[in-house]
Amino acid sequence: MSTETGLQRARALLDLGRGAEAARELYGVLAEEPEHPVAHAYLALALRAQRRYAEAAASAAEAIRLAPDHWFGHYVAAQVHLAAGQAGPALPAADAALALNPDWAPLWELRARILLSSGRPADAADAARRALALDPEDPDPAALLAMALTQLGRGAEALGAARDALRLDPESPNAHLALGRAELAHGDPARAAGAFREVLRLAPGFDDARDLLVVALKRRNPLYRALDRFRGRYRGGWRLVLLLPAVPPLIVVFVVIAVAHWAAWLAEAWATLRLHLGARTRLLLAGSEARVAVLCWSLCGLGLAALVAGIALGHEPLGTAGVAVMALVTPVQEAAHTSARAGRAVLYGWAALLALAAAVSAALPAGQTPGLLCAYAALATIWVATLARRLTRA
Incomplete structure (x- = not known):
């Protein structure tokens, strides 16, 4: 089996969410070519899919060591740290990837996601806008922009950004989640509940949407809403x-x-x-x-x-x-x-x-x-x- 064939199989398995099988393919690739930086990077993604975050971070670090001037290893490291809930090391990794490849929209989207999880909504909104400028048809940066604007208290803009995300992809769980958050914070709890139900229809295992749906259903009661606020x-x-x-x-x-x-x-x-x-x-x-x-x-x-x-x-x-x-x-x-x-x-x-x-x-x-x-x-x-x-x- 050639290295390229093994990497293609691993990528396909990752796309299907089969991280354990992808990892086995990549271990085979690395047995033949132990210093292949892209294989180490994909292995980090496969281990992340299995929530083996420490091993994933080690594989990403090895990919960076082998190819420090290639953006992909830094990008993967940022993804791994973010999935592990470690926004601190995730941000420098994302910035290193952006320094090497500033014109790729998913890198700006990742930076926006990290900043949002770090409690920096203003910076997250700026990063989401950069991603949208590079790829105006991608709904995920629009959804992130809506979430950042919601946290900033800019309700009308947040609702507009969330609706833009839905226009770009009506089947995007993230777009419906962003609309639900904006409606919950600045609009109608009943509409927020409808948006969160749509998230759960599209992605049944989305626990955040379930919790937010409970909050929205409770806030439909005006007395509860006033006391809760x-x-x-x-x-x-x-x-x-x-x-x-x-x-x-x-x-x-x-x-x-x-x-x-x-x-x-x-x-x-x-x-x-x-x-x-x-x-x-x-x-x-x-x-x-x-x-x-x-x-x-x-x-x-x-x-x-x-x-x-x-x-x-x-x-x-x-x-x-x-x-x-x-x-x-x-x-x-x-x-x-x-x-x-x-x-x-x-x-x-x-x-x-x-x-x-x-x-x-x-x-x-x-x-x-x-x-x-x-x-x-x-x-x-x-x-x-x-x-x-x-x-x-x-």
Whole structure:
């Protein structure tokens, strides 16, 4: 078998998504010609398809070592690092490829993708425009431009760019995803849901589209939408805490923010339950999401029952313990919506500690003060969670 024939077979297998078979072909090529830079580069792509990122990065590095002045090895290295979630080393690799081949649109598209994943939407938009200038008929740079403009808050331009991407290729999952994101951020949640459904029709395994569809379906409810936006915008910065000794009435601001967050989390649980009970939407949710929603409403019901019983019996500690139990909705939801495992464990532990304290306060003769403190601490978990996420991320 000639080297060229082996490379052609490997390319065809990669196009079909058969990375393991492509890798076997390439190992055969490299057994005959161990210093073939293109074979090492294709092997990196085959290993990337199998999510063997460390081996893929090593193969890409070998391709660059063997042909440092050829753009393809740098291009593959950037793709591998991006797939591994390593935007830091991906960007220099993409820039090295662009320095050697600045007139190839996919390189600018890759740079835009890396910058978007790095949280640099303005630079990503510039790179996407460069790609479109070189290849105006490619829908993927147009979709990336729409996503970057969405993050920049330029809703009308984002929607226009997404529609341009769809015009170029109505069957592009990326174009529908870009339109859905733009509609979700700046347009109509119902239209966003339709776009995400189209993504899942075209690419059934697209998990991001599934998650975004859930968000869009929830945001169709105006009350949920208003509370969710409030929760995203207002947390009360730490600078306000420094002003409290000088301006004590600012405590009212913190109370309003905390209670509004509690209401938003309760609305989140209600929207999740509605989706879980719907025959057509149940499969969109992970099982844990429904369990958390049930737990939150159970806490609310249990706390309300304790509050009513405390009022009826004239037992203040029981009533305040009921308020504290209802407030536990905030720490439970904050824990469930924390991605880092360590941060999630800390916040669930915090919620369990508050639940224990609330139960103990109900049995104390003068337990209303500890019960109120538990309620305040539970509502204040929005700031505790922010600190926990920063520490665990660091």
